[in-house]
Amino acid sequence: MRTRARWLAALAAFGVAVAGVLAAPAGPASAESNGGVRVMPLGDSITEGTQVPGGYRIGLWQRLAAGRYTVDFVGSQFNGPASLGDHDHQGHPGWRIDQIDANIVGWLNTQRPKSVLLHIGTNDILQNYNVSTAPNRLSSLIDKITNTVPTAEVFVAQIITLSNSNQAAAARTFNAAIPGIVQSKVNAGKRVRLVDMQSALTTADLIDGVHPTAGGYDKMAARWYAALQSVPGSIGDPGTGTGQGTALVGTLSGRCVDVPGSTTTNGTQVQLWDCHGGANQQWTYTSGKALTVYGNKCLDAAGYGTSPGTLVTIYDCHGGANQQWNVNSNGTITGVQSGLCLDPYNLGTANGTKLVLWTCTGQTNQQWSRR
Structure with a gap:
């Protein structure tokens, strides 16, 4: 997915935004996003995305990106496909x-x-499992969340339907108690919101009687997105502050850092090209010091190279030191690992000039600005 962020003056006019990673392993992993509003998808296998890895988080991420919100999904778990720009979550099957x-x-x-x-x-x-007292357990869980992170916005969903008629009836009874629980928290001054997920899906949206189909998960995503949009600050502001990427323009050439042919292929060497505002020229600088394009590819020193002439490419974001960059007040962009400058090869200024790492010289061919 393609997320975008504006550049903040505090970092040489560059901003901080979410950096997605294009990878799809399962299980725990360190957080891959290092900027934006922190959102925790919390729950069971429906949050994890059983049957459709990534579940509703895919459609939610896509909506957030299209709406130009900069969001960091957080949690100790990690899964989902390439179309999910941030795989972190707190969903636990069973x-x-x-x-x-x-x-x-x-x-x-x-x-x-x-x-x-x-x-x-x-x-x-x-x-x-003690179904009659499940609402009480939910109420206690909400209290624990609001007491631990009192400034967080807590969105409590009524659970989706089930195909088994007896279980579906139990789900309806459980769901009927949730509006009153949420209202009691609101009356106590807590930041708790009700999300009607019960009516979002029917049994036709279930793949196995419990978990949604891809279309069912997307219906869930739409409900979550609408709920988040309804609460100012819950996902930041669209297209402002940390919301929009910008071009990197060479001071000497007047041309933009560009991914040739708008490809997403790992290892593609970036180049100079006439600025046109396309997604392949929109770069986001994250608080983890990554420069991302498309929301899930990082500017990368090929092969962890640290010598002059190392190719500068795009690659799946992984947080390595060869994907970390210092955006400096003198206009240079230097590799954290190498200390070398982002440089058009051989002082080139023409379309198609490839970018490499090179010893910093202080010349204008190594200076960059945003547009």
């Missing part, structure tokens, strides 16, 4: 409310989300 409750404080203290997307309770019903 987990009930009490199991989330037992771990939530540690997760929140580590991740410090601004917004929490909570969809939980399905496994309490599927496992027939």
Whole structure:
């Protein structure tokens, strides 16, 4: 996906934004995004995306990117396809409310989300685990979340339907209690919001009687997105502050740092080209010091090279030192690992001139500005 961010003056007029990673492993991993509003998708396998890895997070991420919101999904878990720019989440297949409750404080203290997307309770019903008191457990979990991160916006979803008629009835009873729970938190001054996920899907949207199809997950994404948009600050402001990428323009050449042919192929060497405002010329500088394009590819010193002449390419973002850059007040962009400058090869200024790392000289061919 393509996220964009504006550049902040505090970093040589460059801003901080979310940096997506194009990778799709499963299981725990370190956070891949290092900027933007922190949003924690929290729950069970429906958050994780069983049957459709990434689940509703795919459609939500795409909507956020299209809306020019800069968001950092956070959590100790990690999965999803390439179309999901940020794979972090806190979804645990098979987990009930009490199991989330037992771990939530540690997760929140580590991740410090601004917004929490909570969809939980399905496994309490599927496992027939003290179903009558499930609303009480949910209420206690919400209290633990709001007490741990009192300034966070907590979005509490009524759970989606189930195909089994008895379980569906139990889900409706559970869901019927949630508006009152949420209202009691609101009355107490808590930042808690109700999300009607119950009516978002029908049994026709379920692939196995429990988990949504791709289309069903996308319906969930639409509900989450609408809920987030309705609360100012929950996902920042669209297209402002940290919302939009800009071009990198060579001072000597007047041309832009460009990905040839708008390709997304790993290892493609970047070049100078006439500025045209296309997505292949829009670069986002993150708080992790990455320069990203398309929202999921990073400017990369090929092969972790540190010698003059090292090719500068695009590659899947992985957070390595060869993908970290200092944007300096003198207009230069230097590799954190190498200390070398971003440089058009052989002082070139023409379209198609390839970019490399080179010893910093202070000349204008190594100076860059934003547009």
